[in-house]
Amino acid sequence: MIKVKIVRVNKKAHLPVYATAHAAGMDVAACLDEPVLLEPFSTALIPSGFAIELPEGYEAQLRPRSGLALKHLISLPNSPATIDADYRGEVKVILVNYGKESFTVAHGDRIAQMVVARVERVEFEEAEELSFSQRGDGGFGHTGISAVHFRTH
Numbered sequence: 001m002i003k004v005k006i007v008r009v010n011k012k013a014h015l016p017v018y019a020t021a022h023a024a025g026m027d028v029a030a031c032l033d034e035p036v037l038l039e040p041f042s043t044a045l046i047p048s049g050f051a052i053e054l055p056e057g058y059e060a061q062l063r064p065r066s067g068l069a070l071k072h073l074i075s076l077p078n079s080p081a082t083i084d085a086d087y088r089g090e091v092k093v094i095l096v097n098y099g100k101e102s103f104t105v106a107h108g109d110r111i112a113q114m115v116v117a118r119v120e121r122v123e124f125e126e127a128e129e130l131s132f133s134q135r136g137d138g139g140f141g142h143t144g145i146s147a148v149h150f151r152t153h
């Protein structure tokens with residue numbers, strides 16, 4: 001386990017925790033003075049009440065929780081959201097309501113999950129051309145394989 005510094009920027013904050021022994025993500029809870037009403041097809045920036053200091057070479061990703069997505073169509077429009085290692089501000093979650101019903105977020109509601117991951121950084125070397133590959137510049141479905149080929153019935 002890597003130690004990561006965390007600061008409560010709001011004393012009411014629920015700090016993120018792994019819900020189970022091998023969970024990839026820590027649940028992130030809303031830190032609110034009053035509930036936020038998220039109308040259909042609208043977004044809200046929800047404070048978490050904490051700030052973190054990731055080690056160099058790491059990022060944190062904010063991702064939706066599948067239960068909220070399945071039951072209420074609540075998601076993160078910028079998922080996976082990036083928390084940079086040099087970001088020292090409060091972590092905030094952009095929520096979007098893709099559903100037809102409005103949705104209320106209350107203080108302490110677990111609204112997202114945060115996965116800490118290693119990131120590589122690269123240096124580009126400008127060149128005249130790129131080496132041959134079988135795919136070449138084909139993409140966006142050019143191999144023509146659609147799900148129907150894998151159906152068994």
Ligand SMILES: O=c1ccn([C@H]2C[C@H](O)[C@@H](COP(=O)(O)OP(=O)(O)OP(=O)(O)O)O2)c(=O)[nH]1
Binds near residue numbers: 081084
């Ligand atoms: O959902 C998010 C996305 C970002 N951030 C914070 C951490 C991140 O390090 C910083 C910048 O995010 P990003 O690079 O995605 O935003 P940008 O629109 O490119 O802004 P900037 O110009 O500040 O990088 O904002 C959050 O708290 N929540």
Ligand SMILES: [Mg+2]
């Ligand atoms: Mg940026």
